[in-house]
Amino acid sequence: MRMDGVNPLAQFLRARRSVLEPGDVGLPRSHSPRRVAGLRREEVAMLAGISADYYLKLEQGREHNPSTAVLAGLIGALALDADGAAHLHRLARPAVGRAAPPETVSESLVGLITSMASIPAHVVNRRLDIIYVNPLGQMLSPGFRVGNNLVKLTFDPGLPRDAYWRLTAPRAVAYLRASVDPHDDGPAMASLLNDLRAMDPEFEGMWQRHETRMPGGHPSTFQHPEVGSIELRYQTFNLPGTGGQALGMYVAAPGSPSAEKIQMLSLLAAQRPGEGDRGTPRKTGGTTSA
Structure with missing residues (x-):
């Protein structure tokens, strides 16, 4: 199953590449305007230590399961932090036959x-x-x-x-x-x-x-x-x-x-003892943040 109806690994790579500039990953800054924002595919491939053709397959969704070594290269090339690296591994290692998670609390x-x-x-x-x-x-x-x-x-x-x-x-x-x-x-x-x-x-x-x-x-x-x-x-x-x-x-x-x-x-x-809310959902307002 794929969220948003597209290959999630390919979507992630394109999105993260688009927000990086050469200087963010140690490359010389370009003095001429770029046609599109972000790093070029060839630059990401070079930084990750893989061929430009293989990286193109990843971004086009034609390659779904890169090796651990490739993932390590991509983490560095895209300057991913710990949360981003963990997410990249989840994208490349989809669970097979995962059971539906429970909606109750023990x-x-x-x-x-x-x-x-x-x-x-x-x-x-x-x-x-x-x-x-x-x-x-x-x-x-x-x-x-x-x-x-x-x-x-x-x-x-x-x-x-x-x-x-x-x-x-x-x-x-x-x-x-x-x-x-x-x-x-x-x-x-x-x-x-x-x-x-x-x-x-x-x-x-x-x-x-x-x-x-x-x-x-x-x-x-x-x-x-x-x-x-x-x-x-x-x-x-x-x-x-x-x-x-x-x-x-x-x-x-x-x-x-x-x-x-x-x-x-x-x-x-x-003053209002109870076991906590486990009942019927109610639509409410309120100020909060995740």
Whole structure:
């Protein structure tokens, strides 16, 4: 299966080549204007240590499974970071006969997350749909409900397209790229992409950049009606054996005003005990970021 109906490896190579300039990869800068933006195919091939003809086959989708040595060369030639390199390997090594991932959360994990009374947390699937959220997570944002999608929340038409959004929206799209199966063009993934394109025309441009990024301490700001502005760090942890589920936690700096506000929300959440949201999806708004 192939996401977007095209060869994802070829699409990725073309997109990443187009955003690089010779100086980005140690080549002499060109003093004459180039016909198209980015590196030439021949330059990428030279840097990767492969023939220009073989690289052309990769970009045209006529070669699907480059060797480990070729991938190593491409990582250097395209100046990929760790997230980009991991994504390149996923594109070149599609899983065969992968079973559909579960959409439920194990009871043991539910117990663990529910016990984290002072940390807002949720579990998402590969498409970043929320499939579980603890009580404090529900208190933090009305958007944190089972069935909502983190990227859709980011592209909510009601959110202002301010400087904060300009920072977090591309990051959320890159998180989606890094999380989903790059060979998935199934109906659920197609529906999500269509919805996001309809929500904001800027999504398509961000999606076609093929940037990948896993959250690692990224700042997230929430405007809460009861306690005001809360600044947290979003941390994710992949959950082995779950088909791509990830645990996301919003952590306040110890001793900070935001930590005090989270404690206040924790007390409010304790007055409404429950196991967290695992029920029927509800359409809600709210300010959040992935």
